């Protein structure tokens with residue numbers, strides 16, 4: 001309640017200007033109108049397709065990139081509902097092949113991996129091995145832990161050799177777009193702990209067979225900026241290093257919405273440091289196991305998506321000046337990002 005009243009006050013102050021500030025009142029953080037991009041961001045049409053969990057396809061001019069594509073949706077909970085690290089890694093090869101053939105734009109040119117946990121990385125080897133994509137160059141950006149994991153999980157040797165090892169801080173030029181790699185952090189729940197935070201410093205001796213054998217490594221974010229198109233910040237876990245985001249002004253922010261109660265003012269600080277991005281997309285908010293097929297009537301994804309959208313909307317409403325609009329992703333349905341930014 002207190003925060004709600006303070007945000008209303010801040011909005012009034014923003015409208016009225018600084019002259020209304022009285023002793024003891026918190027100054028409004030934003031006194032300008034929602035920002036407008038200072039460059040052309042609509043010539044290159046961009047669409048984005050949520051793949052479930054933290055996975056996204058970014059498609060532009062018949063080309064595409066993938067972020068954290070995870071389609072197997074394997075069981076991960078023990079009887080107590082908690083993540084059971086002993087459960088087997090069970091890649092759903094049929095699901096991966098079906099999505100690659102029927103849902104995606106085509107072979108991606110890049111696969112961006114945020115960290116090594118199973119729900120981000122387990123299907124990458126199978127995607128990179130799709131027979132129909134064999135003739136296409138697909139490069140994977142990941143840290144060394146993920147590289148060791150992808151190698152041990154059976155990624156074709158030529159794809160491993162073509163990986164781009166990153167550690168955060170890189171600003172990479174590609175044909176028609178750039179990728180900035182941003183050091184980040186993994187989500188932390190109420191008790192501040194989290195699953196499998198280890199780092200691999202050497203190749204694995206054998207192929208991992210359980211969920212717990214896929215450790216985090218270092219969590220990374222990516223900022224993809226298209227020539228003549230928008231910039232998109234991609235996060236795969238509900239945390240960040242605010243210092244590393246300072247000065248970035250993405251047009252679109254994909255925001256992980258896994259439990260984050262252990263993070264101080266998770267959404268408000270994020271919107272603050274990013275300057276209230278024009279478009280927000282919730283991610284990683286579904287149950288990670290249920291079949292997402294079934295269209296708009298499927299409450300398996302509709303209810304958690306609505307909750308995540310509402311949480312983002314509430315955070316945007318609480319800002320001094322609401323500058324962000326929240327889009328509702330539907331699994332496998334391409335969102336017209338360029339149209340939404342006009």
Ligand SMILES: [Zn+2]
Nearest residue numbers: 117119120236
């Ligand atoms: Zn995850």
